Amino acid sequence: MSFATRAGVVRAVDGLSMSVGRGETVGIVGESGSGKSVSMYSILGLLRGPNVSIEGRVRFNGQDILGRPDRELRALRGKDIAMIFQDPMTALTPVYTVGWQIAEQIRQHTDLTKRQAHQRAIDLLAEVAIPDPSRRVNQYPHEFSGGMRQRAMIAMALSCEPSLLIADEPTTALDVTTQAQILELLAELQERRGSSIVLITHDMGVISEVADRVVVMYAGRPAEIGTRQEVIREARHPYTWGLLGAVPRLDSKRARLVTIPGNPISPLDVPPGCAFAPRCTYRHDRCSDRPPMRGTDHLDACWLDDAEKEQRRAEIEEAS
């Protein structure tokens, strides 16, 4: 997945390979610009324009969907694969009622009448715990609070019973208590409907609460992939250690949070070797070659050998 820009071709996502099982929640975590959102947008064909080029393969329910004509992808988008976005303030069209917008999606993918779609919109709003849904359905987005709007977005995303829900930082723009409610709601809905969720976030705390499996991304490349347990308890990549260290913990001995030195690199000057090497405390000679993803279920892209990783991680644990 790359963009042509004035400063040269940017590989926004490079060498990412991941799978999402039925009913599973996969978290994608990384700093801003690490290619989390872009990778998901490209799957759905939401990135368009002459400067975008996407290579690779995307299989959904056993079918190749990448590069299919927009007409076919449209039938998939919103129906089988739905999406929730980061900023609920701007993600709804301001001039239509919330119910109208939900009904629009339902009517796009089903043969329901206007009245039936409207009723379904009310039911959906009730399902995402919006109080007084039959009144709320006729209100405009600006009459909803941020958390309510995100609930409405979720109701809309769920309207056609998608088998995959992609949530792009669904809680980033919300305050902490609302965040927890939204995550709870997502988990609850998933349990009830058995759909798969891809959760994009930069918040390790969110990941540790809901994800079954975790993909850690840096500079458009996967750094580490594994189950939540593996990535959080037995992280193997120095970048993951950095992310974990940056989460505030009540039981920490340290007064200050650990930060990863330096800034995320611009995707324009990703080094030929390990992308994280310029910021990595443990870099050595081998890091000038690009590390492959190694491992069986728990994969990581770091040249340190397993024993050394174990030791380094233990040191960090000890220090915190």
Added chain:
Amino acid sequence: MLGFIIRRLISAILVMFSISVLVFLIFFATPGVDPAARIAGRSASPAIIAQVRHAFGLDRPLPIRWALMMDHLFIKQDLSSYVNIGSRVVPQITQAAPVTLSLVAGAAVIWMVIGVTGGVIAAANRGKFIDPVIMFIGIAAVSVPAYWLGEVVNLITQGGLHHSIFAWVPPSGYVPITQSPGQWALHLIMPWLTLAALYAGIYARVLRAELVNALNEDYVRTARAKGLSERRILIRHALRCSLIPIVSLFGLDFGALIGGAALLTEVVFGLPGVGLLTYTSLQNLDLPVIMGAVMYGAFFVVLANAVVDIAYAFLDPRVRIA
């Protein structure tokens, strides 16, 4: 919603009142402007001027003169010209108004259709060949002054080609719609197109910019993720939101044109509208006619503004609460 409309109309009436006072003061209380001297003529003696001043009530206090003026203008409707003694102001305006209204309303339909279509096509094909072509035509139409374009149109349709392809274009002038709707439209088609050219150009360019902005909005991404077709996204989502500034622009332009800003087109095509009336009365410094024409113009600008605000409330639900 009803409350909003009523509130808006009341405020429009207040604005009208302020305008009437302001215009009255500008024309009748500005130092150096002596209506009595104007009426009495060039070489009138001070005694005659004093007599005129008394006869026209110009020696009474300003608020009373204002009230008298409004009484003559709106209630008795018998305000008469100071220059052509005996000719009434109100009938002049009511005769001129339908001409201007016909001209502007027809042109407005044309420029809205062309402007919106052009803007949508350009925005939908941004970056492709057709986009800069439409935008170039737009800037060309904006750059050409109406009096020049009108004269060129006259030259072509009334001159060299009048006996071939433009034989159907009647000579300039105005035929009331009540007399013959066909002739009315036929006489106005060239003025309509001339007047519409400028505004179609502006509207196409403004709408394209608005649409391009709207298409980058998050809600368009949401609409794509919903699986809607590009056409539906463009028309129902992006265009719907982009029309809001267009409507306010339209209201202001329409009001100003009805109020007399279509003067150049009226003069070029010999249409006896309000613009022409204002123009001649200004040349003669015919104060009552100017007063009447300005009040008439202000009335339409204020009315158009009120209508725009009400239309706004329909188009943009966020406005209704305020």
